[in-house]
Amino acid sequence: MAEIGKTIADAASQVGLPVKHEPMSVTDMFHKVDARDFDMYVFSCTFGNTPAYLADLFHSQNSDEGGFNESGISLPELDAVLD
Incomplete structure (x- = not known):
C-alpha cells in the first residue's frame, strides 16, 4: 500500500x-x-456485490462509530442516490 x-x-x-x-x-x-x-x-479491502458496497462506504447511516463511512460524509442527495 x-x-x-x-x-x-x-x-x-x-x-x-x-x-x-x-x-x-x-x-x-x-x-x-x-x-x-x-x-x-x-x-x-473486499466488499460484497458491486455497487452495493458504495452505500456501506458513503451513506450517512453508516457514518457513526463502527460504520464503514469513515469520512463521515453526510449528504441527503448522495443518500438518495445510494438508496
Whole structure:
C-alpha cells in the first residue's frame, strides 16, 4: 500500500495538489481513521456485490462509530442516490 500512496502523492504533485505521503502501520492508520484525523488514506479491502458496497462506504447511516463511512460524509442527495 505504501507504494500506491507514494504514486498517488507523486501524481497529485504533478498537477499542483500538495499531498504528503505518510506511510504508517495499519494500527496507527486505524487510530487516525477512527478519530477522523485524516484527509485521505489508502487501504485495501473486499466488499460484497458491486455497487452495493458504495452505500456501506458513503451513506450517512453508516457514518457513526463502527460504520464503514469513515469520512463521515453526510449528504441527503448522495443518500438518495445510494438508496
